[in-house]
Amino acid sequence: MNEEIQTLLEQYEFDKTRLMDILWDVQNQHDYISEEAVVAIATGLDMSGDDVRETLSFYHFFKDRPFGKHKIYLCNTVIAKMKGYYEVRAALEQETNTSFGHVDDTGTFGLGDANCIGLSDQEPAMMVDHVVFTNLTPEKVSTIIGQLKQGKSAQEIVNPGGADSKDIAYVNAIVDENIRTESKVMFKANRDYKAILLSCLDKLPEQIITTITDANLRGRGGAGFPTGLKWRLGREAEGAEKYVICNADEGEPGTFKDRVLLSHSPKDVLLGMIMAAHAIGSRNGIIYLRAEYWYLKDYLQQQIQEFRDDGLLGKQILGTNFEFDIRIQMGAGAYVCGDETALIESCEGKRGTPRVKPPYPIQQGYLGMPTSVNNVETLAIASRIIEEGSAWFTAMGTNESTGTRLLSVSGDCDKPGIYEIEWGTTLNEVLSMIGAENAKYVQISGPAGDSLSVAKDGDREFCYSDLSCNGSLMVFDHTRDILNVVRDYAEFFVEESCGICVPCRAGGVDLLDKMERVIGGRACQQDLDEVTSWSKLLKGTSRCGLGTAAPNSILATLDKFPEIYKAKLVEPHGPLLPSFDEEEVISEYELAYKHLVKEDV
Amino acid sequence: MSQETVTEIFSHELPATQWDPKKKAIEEAKIQVAMIGFCGCWGCHLSFLDMDENILGLLEKVTITRSSFTDLKRIPHHCTIGFIEGGIANDENIEVLEHYRENCDILISVGACAVWGGTPAMRNVVPLEECLREAYVDSVTAVSGAKKTIPYHEDIPKITNKVLPCHEVVKMDYFIPGCPPDGQAIYKVLDDLVNGREVDLPTEMNRYD
Amino acid sequence: MTVKITIDGQEVNARAGDNIVDVAAQNGVYIPTLCYTRGKPCLGTCRTCSVKVNGSVMAACTIPVREGMEIDVNGDEITDMRKALVELLFAEGNHNCPSCEKSGRCELQATGYEVKMMVSRFPYRFTPHPVDHASRSIWLERDRCIFCQRCVDFVRDKETNQKIFSINGRGTYARIEIDVELANKMPADQVREAAELCPVGCIIDKTQGYDVPIGKRKFEVKSIRERALGGGHR
Numbered sequence A: 001m002n003e004e005i006q007t008l009l010e011q012y013e014f015d016k017t018r019l020m021d022i023l024w025d026v027q028n029q030h031d032y033i034s035e036e037a038v039v040a041i042a043t044g045l046d047m048s049g050d051d052v053r054e055t056l057s058f059y060h061f062f063k064d065r066p067f068g069k070h071k072i073y074l075c076n077t078v079i080a081k082m083k084g085y086y087e088v089r090a091a092l093e094q095e096t097n098t099s100f101g102h103v104d105d106t107g108t109f110g111l112g113d114a115n116c117i118g119l120s121d122q123e124p125a126m127m128v129d130h131v132v133f134t135n136l137t138p139e140k141v142s143t144i145i146g147q148l149k150q151g152k153s154a155q156e157i158v159n160p161g162g163a164d165s166k167d168i169a170y171v172n173a174i175v176d177e178n179i180r181t182e183s184k185v186m187f188k189a190n191r192d193y194k195a196i197l198l199s200c201l202d203k204l205p206e207q208i209i210t211t212i213t214d215a216n217l218r219g220r221g222g223a224g225f226p227t228g229l230k231w232r233l234g235r236e237a238e239g240a241e242k243y244v245i246c247n248a249d250e251g252e253p254g255t256f257k258d259r260v261l262l263s264h265s266p267k268d269v270l271l272g273m274i275m276a277a278h279a280i281g282s283r284n285g286i287i288y289l290r291a292e293y294w295y296l297k298d299y300l301q302q303q304i305q306e307f308r309d310d311g312l313l314g315k316q317i318l319g320t321n322f323e324f325d326i327r328i329q330m331g332a333g334a335y336v337c338g339d340e341t342a343l344i345e346s347c348e349g350k351r352g353t354p355r356v357k358p359p360y361p362i363q364q365g366y367l368g369m370p371t372s373v374n375n376v377e378t379l380a381i382a383s384r385i386i387e388e389g390s391a392w393f394t395a396m397g398t399n400e401s402t403g404t405r406l407l408s409v410s411g412d413c414d415k416p417g418i419y420e421i422e423w424g425t426t427l428n429e430v431l432s433m434i435g436a437e438n439a440k441y442v443q444i445s446g447p448a449g450d451s452l453s454v455a456k457d458g459d460r461e462f463c464y465s466d467l468s469c470n471g472s473l474m475v476f477d478h479t480r481d482i483l484n485v486v487r488d489y490a491e492f493f494v495e496e497s498c499g500i501c502v503p504c505r506a507g508g509v510d511l512l513d514k515m516e517r518v519i520g521g522r523a524c525q526q527d528l529d530e531v532t533s534w535s536k537l538l539k540g541t542s543r544c545g546l547g548t549a550a551p552n553s554i555l556a557t558l559d560k561f562p563e564i565y566k567a568k569l570v571e572p573h574g575p576l577l578p579s580f581d582e583e584e585v586i587s588e589y590e591l592a593y594k595h596l597v598k599e600d601v
Numbered sequence B: 001m002s003q004e005t006v007t008e009i010f011s012h013e014l015p016a017t018q019w020d021p022k023k024k025a026i027e028e029a030k031i032q033v034a035m036i037g038f039c040g041c042w043g044c045h046l047s048f049l050d051m052d053e054n055i056l057g058l059l060e061k062v063t064i065t066r067s068s069f070t071d072l073k074r075i076p077h078h079c080t081i082g083f084i085e086g087g088i089a090n091d092e093n094i095e096v097l098e099h100y101r102e103n104c105d106i107l108i109s110v111g112a113c114a115v116w117g118g119t120p121a122m123r124n125v126v127p128l129e130e131c132l133r134e135a136y137v138d139s140v141t142a143v144s145g146a147k148k149t150i151p152y153h154e155d156i157p158k159i160t161n162k163v164l165p166c167h168e169v170v171k172m173d174y175f176i177p178g179c180p181p182d183g184q185a186i187y188k189v190l191d192d193l194v195n196g197r198e199v200d201l202p203t204e205m206n207r208y209d
Numbered sequence C: 001m002t003v004k005i006t007i008d009g010q011e012v013n014a015r016a017g018d019n020i021v022d023v024a025a026q027n028g029v030y031i032p033t034l035c036y037t038r039g040k041p042c043l044g045t046c047r048t049c050s051v052k053v054n055g056s057v058m059a060a061c062t063i064p065v066r067e068g069m070e071i072d073v074n075g076d077e078i079t080d081m082r083k084a085l086v087e088l089l090f091a092e093g094n095h096n097c098p099s100c101e102k103s104g105r106c107e108l109q110a111t112g113y114e115v116k117m118m119v120s121r122f123p124y125r126f127t128p129h130p131v132d133h134a135s136r137s138i139w140l141e142r143d144r145c146i147f148c149q150r151c152v153d154f155v156r157d158k159e160t161n162q163k164i165f166s167i168n169g170r171g172t173y174a175r176i177e178i179d180v181e182l183a184n185k186m187p188a189d190q191v192r193e194a195a196e197l198c199p200v201g202c203i204i205d206k207t208q209g210y211d212v213p214i215g216k217r218k219f220e221v222k223s224i225r226e227r228a229l230g231g232g233h234r
Helices: A002-011 A016-030 A035-045 A049-056 A078-082 A085-096 A138-149 A154-158 A168-174 A193-202 A205-214 A227-236 A257-264 A266-280 A291-309 A340-347 A376-388 A390-394 A427-434 A482-496 A502-519 A525-541 A545-549 A552-560 A562-566 A587-596 B021-029 B043-049 B054-061 B091-103 B112-116 B119-125 B128-137 B183-194 C020-026 C076-092 C107-114 C150-154 C180-184 C188-197 C224-229
Strands: A070-075 A109-114 A126-128 A131-133 A243-248 A284-289 A325-330 A371-375 A404-411 A417-422 A439-444 A450-453 A472-477 B031-037 B062-064 B079-085 B088-090 B104-110 B159-164 B174-176 C002-007 C010-015 C050-053 C056-059 C070-072 C138-140 C165-168 C175-178 C203-205
Touching: A002 A016, A002 A035, A016 A035, A016 A049, A016 A325, A016 A340, A035 A049, A049 C165, A049 C175, A070 A085, A078 A085, A078 A404, A078 A472, A078 A482, A085 A109, A085 A138, A131 A154, A131 A291, A138 A154, A168 A257, A168 A291, A193 A266, A193 A376, A205 A227, A205 A266, A205 A376, A205 A390, A227 A266, A227 A371, A243 A266, A243 A340, A243 A376, A257 A266, A257 A291, A257 A376, A257 A404, A266 A284, A266 A291, A266 A371, A266 A376, A284 A291, A284 A340, A291 A325, A340 A371, A371 A376, A376 A390, A376 A404, A404 A427, A417 A427, A427 A439, A427 A472, A439 A482, A439 A552, A450 A552, A482 A502, A482 A545, A482 A552, A482 A562, A502 A525, A502 A545, A502 C076, A525 A545, A525 A552, A525 C056, A525 C076, A552 A562, A587 B128, A587 B159, B031 B043, B031 B091, B043 B079, B043 B183, B054 B062, B054 B183, B079 B091, B079 B112, B088 B091, B091 B104, B091 B159, B104 B112, B104 B183, B112 B119, B112 B174, B119 B159, B128 B159, B174 B183, C002 C020, C010 C020, C020 C050, C050 C076, C076 C107, C107 C224, C138 C175, C138 C188, C150 C165, C150 C188, C188 C203
Parallel strands: A070 A109, A243 A284, A243 A371, A284 A325, A404 A472, B031 B062, B031 B079, B079 B104, B104 B174, C002 C070
Antiparallel strands: A070 A126, A126 A131, A404 A417, A439 A450, A439 A472, B088 B159, C002 C010, C050 C056, C050 C070, C138 C203, C165 C175
């Protein structure tokens, strides 16, 4: 083991900032990262063992003990639960002869939960050994597990035609694209990337920045920061090196547009990165790809290689002195890494803990250098703006929210999938587009976003000053239990909190408890008042967007659907608090007597 | 505890010496305070006595009804203030606290145990069954050869899974932390209350140990 | 460069770039902190120094002052938020002051007094946290850890600069770890420093117990507020 680790570390030049890759390599080779491996890595990198474990233990998909030859993670989002999750879960436990959180006796199957894996339009879905299986049924599960037992690999099962993992056919064998609209900005076919880049490189960085600024492009990841301004700040920032990072850690439950963009227009994204690099003066780029999209890795690597072969990446790009290359950094399962500073920490081989801001990444980011972190969609759009000009772009959308955006649509509708809409489109228009006649409640921008009542918000527009959606749109019809959805979201934030700051780490748990109290019919008005007040605390004092957004769905549904909360409230009867459950608090005593005395006779 | 089958006489039912009517009238005109200790060490009660000469002035304005000092076993009539020491550790505590809430306008959690469980709550990180096993069944002082058992009888209160702060059972109005709180801190809060001032325990009087 | 800012309506001059906690202290305004300690890089973990800057809530230790900033330290709402954060910590861990060696020297306890905490508004959780006593000189009392990260960031092995303390797991499941081998190499003064650096009684020097009588302990002699404002008061 020691020798093997030594060789591995040599490959990474004993660079501790590459710890994520090192851990992945060890796990992919040995199924898990043993204590022996941790010690060898720590020794080789001159770290303490606990320091390695800090990173290892932070990420959901790194395992420090055996978790089966086949690691199975079933997506457990609310959308999955609406589409047959429970039956599939039961089937998995039955077929593998183990339960969730455990490994079967033969050490073949490990079963785990996963938060959104970017397949909300084809749930239930699960990850198995770096590929995914979609639209699951108990029968399908039985077949898959049966084949795995016979010794087939997950790749062989999901890709029976044997397509090369570098090829789009491989990706298409695994997941559906479900692009439902005609191309306006994104997914344009047959682009001449070389010619577009040549004309871009003909222009000064300042001109590129001006074009993006004139187009009024704003970040599509959610925060909506003006991309032109970010690039200008990056251009002006001083640093021996500068970096461009493409944020492909698409973790917000309900979104999957970046997956589809990376599958069907990967070179739009790469081109956007090259343009960003030209604009700010960077030589190195990173695509931070979430581990849930592992099946895109070889394919993306191939796309990068093709750009290198064609002279669009590497040294002296298209005959100029401009030099830029891109590496892929795999994540390992942490929603918080969608925060740009957490993502940068992760790229440096550390826990995905959001940094204290200021300084902002554009001043001091990756390795302390100015870093422009841009969303996949933002980069793809930027490449189109540079090609077509800002006027072309601003002709779409509204004055203040220009162009289009992709929506990832899931839930109770006839046609889930990817929709490209112009900003300014109303909620009702979207609902009729996707076939959601019976919709009651729509959650946009994921659990961190806003909760909409179709009755109250139908005429509102998608735009930065109103519904500034980050792309996730989950639809719930009249049969759904909204409180359970919100409870699920609260639990999601508890699971995904990095724990660095007090309000998010501790307060998230209290909000979840309150939701359970409401659902359990043990809450009174004071509980709702506390929910509001504690939510304000999290929103105000949390260190990053995860904590500040965690109470959003609770607050918004309290506002939009107060009646469903009110219906659950109880009036205090007598002196005991409604939340107090006497039977429950003395429940263990009888059991203890039974176990310690009665059964001992 | 099934009351129907019990035939024994409770102490509060025993005949008691009648008060001098004049004295009784004076005491009944004062602010009525009832005191109780649940799962704690009675140290907060001792701390109450530790307010030194202040107690004389205080007793001009208040009278203590049910308490371990007066040996009254029931709250005789509605009180203004209930002084609660100790956390809630069994079902009898629950019943009595409920009785206090019903019969007092203001309830004060006095001391760490009432406020958050205190030292008895150190058992809260261990499952109840393990606690009972350690204390009785596998106790080093258990009589060898004797039948292993734990306290369990219809006359014995049932132990709660965890020691609970009083405010998780009923609404509590004020809190005086400390283990025990200083006598002067207790006095300050009571003095604020009986004089109709907003309760304000100064920072330098507040303590958690 | 000097900038003008206002703290609770009072206009004060400050050196641009100094953080709000320090500037406020220089002007006699106490802002509680549990992770920040003067002279060390800001950690931004406890959020107990939250103030309103131009109307938005921010952690004061993380914000350098800029010309024209209006800072609300003692308004009702923000004062209650700071109190709530301290209360969250008391409910999250098992902070049994009467049985704690650090009582009287504990920054969390002293801050509890300053924010006037009588009880936590959040449910006390009583989560079990195993004690780690494997190191020769340090008890790690995880019940009391508040994840300030001071030890993680500021205590290093003298020889290799490796981390001695670290965090394992994430979120509500996180726990503090000690590297026993490195800890056993710590000289006595470094052990004492680490125990002193810990704002609570999580890192306990095994050679030091309840050695100061009640009434004469650190924050009884001089409160945490006085210490924070110490000297700088104009």
